[in-house]
Amino acid sequence: MSDFDDIFDDTETNTENLEQKPIDDTDLSGMELIDAKEYVLAFIQTLKEIQLKISKLKEELNVWKERAQLAVERNKHDLKQGADQKVAALNAEIEMLSKEESELKSKIITMKDNLKDLKHKFNFTVDTEQMLADIEMLVGKKDELSEEFKKEEAEKRLEELKRKMDQSGK
Secondary structure, three states, rough: OHHHHHHHHHHHHHHHHHHOOOHHHHHHHOOOOHHHHHHHHHHHHHHHHHHHHHHHHHHHHHHHHHHHHHHOOOOOOOHHHHHHHHHHHHHHHHHHHHHHHHHHHHHHHHHHHHHHHHHHHHHHOOOOOHHHHHHHHOOOOOHHHHHHHHHHHHHHHHHHHHHHHHHHHH
C-alpha cells in the first residue's frame, strides 16, 4: 500500500469522528459581548428585510387579485388564469417568507435571552430599546401611513374603473 492510500484510509476513519450535531446559530456562548450584540443585530436586520419583502409581496398580491377580478368582469378567462397563477405564486412566496420570519423571530427571542445571560457574565447591560432604535435607523421604520394610503388609492382606482365599466356597459 502506498503512502497515498494510507492518507485515504486515515481520512475514512477520521471522518467518522468529524460527524457532529448541527450548529445552533442561537448559541452565543464563546462570543464577546460586542460580537454577540452585532450577531443578534444581523439577525434582526435580516428579519426586518424579510418583513419588508413580505409587505411588498402583499401589495403585489393585491394588484394581481384586482387584475384577476378585472379579468372576470371582462370575461377574459385566459387573463384570469394567468392572474390566478401569479396570485398562487405570490401566496407561496409569502408563505415561505412568513415561515422564515417566524423562525427568525423565535431565534431572536432565544438569542436575546442568551444575550442577557452573556450580559450577566460580563456584568454589562444591553439596552434592547437602543438596539431596536439602531436597527430602525439601519433598515428604516415601516411606513404604515403610506401603506394605508396605497390601499385607499388602489380602492379608489378600482371604484373608478368599476364606474367606467358600468357606464360603458349601459
